[in-house]
Amino acid sequence: MSERRAGGVMAEPQMVNKVSKPGSTQRPTLADVAREAGVSSATASKALSGRYGVKNTTRLAVQQAADRLKFTPNRGAQALAIGRTGTVGMVTHDLEGRFSIPVLLGAEDTFGTNKVSIFLCDARGDSIREEHHVSSLLGRQVDGLIVVGARPDPRPSLGNLSVPVVYAYAPSQDPQDMSVIVDQQGAGAIAVEHLLDCGKKKIAIIAGDRTYGAASERVQGAQEALAAAGMAPVIEPLFGAWDEQWGRGAIKIVMDRVGKQGVDAVICGSDHIARGCTDTLRELGIDVPSEIAVIGHDNWEVMTEGSRPHLTSIDSNLEKVGQRAATRLMDATLGRAKPGLEVVSCQLVVRGTTVE
Amino acid sequence: MSERRAGGVMAEPQMVNKVSKPGSTQRPTLADVAREAGVSSATASKALSGRYGVKNTTRLAVQQAADRLKFTPNRGAQALAIGRTGTVGMVTHDLEGRFSIPVLLGAEDTFGTNKVSIFLCDARGDSIREEHHVSSLLGRQVDGLIVVGARPDPRPSLGNLSVPVVYAYAPSQDPQDMSVIVDQQGAGAIAVEHLLDCGKKKIAIIAGDRTYGAASERVQGAQEALAAAGMAPVIEPLFGAWDEQWGRGAIKIVMDRVGKQGVDAVICGSDHIARGCTDTLRELGIDVPSEIAVIGHDNWEVMTEGSRPHLTSIDSNLEKVGQRAATRLMDATLGRAKPGLEVVSCQLVVRGTTVE
DNA sequence: TTGTACGCGTTATCAA
């Protein structure tokens, strides 16, 4: 089976040496530019980096020489000279998952392309591997570190390193560390408020895995918001897993306990759960959202768009988490570190499971 | 809504300067180690890098001194001296998607942790942004580049750069470039062979988006395998989209045209399609797999595990693609470049939609 | 076996 190969597409790589003359493709150096422009490398440096103290005409000459030679400064040499590399390390534990990537993209956006580059490593949930990656990144003289957890619960601190560290998604257990997390309680409250806005009054809660802090925080936020409206869930919140199967099973429990008339909306701990829940309701012949509305968490497009109808969900704003982490890291490298927890609020995304 | 914040969790970051004495946390240098060990920095260098020509006792002394000072060599300075950085750039176009990540993980595994680090950039399908990232990475003196496409169709070459480039998942249009891709035709053939093994004889094909080469390659591979068995699809392959909705619609078309008795297996162009197909069959009261078997492509766990029954699918071995890309890139940096296309074969993963 | 001296490509200091 593993040797199966299609006809025309295949081509065996041939042994040909492509980089025959290593010196021929040599990148030009600042000295080359200086020579080309007829100045010293010191002035060439100043001219290109836009510092004061260089005549406009010579600056132009240097720049043109640089263009002619397609010169790009060697960031490694710059780093050695100025003491900063313009790189940061990102250690993640959830690369195959769906939380790290938006955080990474948000961070990448915040660090401009040419300013800061990101070393990405995945530690696969293993603390030994995490330490290896961290020390490897420190050896590369990164200016800072962003650590992204696989789940939102607090995690051990890396302690005091030689560069600033920001913990994203999963906060550090040390409150003096810099952490950026998602407002899980707020998400629960947003869900309730939206359902109340829709005129729903009999709300059930199907939560996720009870061992995750996020599961109970979302529930707590929802319950507080209900209480603020003088209400309560129609049934004790059900904890289980994060997947569709649990959603399918849990909604049956709800129907068994309170019946079709006893509930007009369900808050689900994840989009997986919400999808399982919605599928089962359709199979039971119950209309979503007119009879029972459903709302999920995480706003994961694969789930929200595959569902019938499409899922209303609460976006965790993970790009924003990445942006804030990057911003605080840059501030810290400039000596303006702001220790402590920062909470990014979530955002409602309305689709078919709560409004027609 | 966006200002929603939960009660106890929140904490406003305070203005405190954590990196008060920048010089105090200074990393030790090789010269420090040498002084500590009472030798010159040249011998210290040799001792630590394990080269010949240094007495065993002094080597030990140097190593202990290094340990005592927690010395880690400055990779940037090493790079400047030896001419290689031990870093590679990875430019992706599908980070939010699901193809780049496995490729990245495979590459990361192949480059050991301490040997090579990866700069990751996402160009978001924009060629301008891609160029920016590439030149930025070249400025950082990466030893090589891996370019990962968003879809498996051939893409424009970056041309001749100062470092080797490997194209992964999406090959370069230039056959002289190094490319590593997935054997899409082989995947189609694997699907057919498995269904034949299951005793199925009336096979329909629901393909993906016809504008993707992968869609028609998978179909072609399947048709060739059928032909080799003296068979043909029971209906002309249907092209459409990659999503569940298309799967739901297409299976209805199949049933309309050939009826429940006219088909006993369906090959779907993606797991999304396969899931939509399976869901609809269940709603129609048709048993999967006993009456009609279903097989998907890509082996994406979210889809395969959420489905009832779980989806049989064909894994594209993307980690392997990443591994091969990394290996060829390393070979190329050693002067042993093997230009041309390399095809990685796929792998069958059997689950409930083809066997009880 | 060890140490001296120089180079890698850039920035920073200071005298011209």
Place this chain on the structure above:
DNA sequence: TTGATAACGCGTACAA
């Protein structure tokens, strides 16, 4: 305004 010169941290001939 410019240009020698000395760092930055490490590898490496070459000489001792």
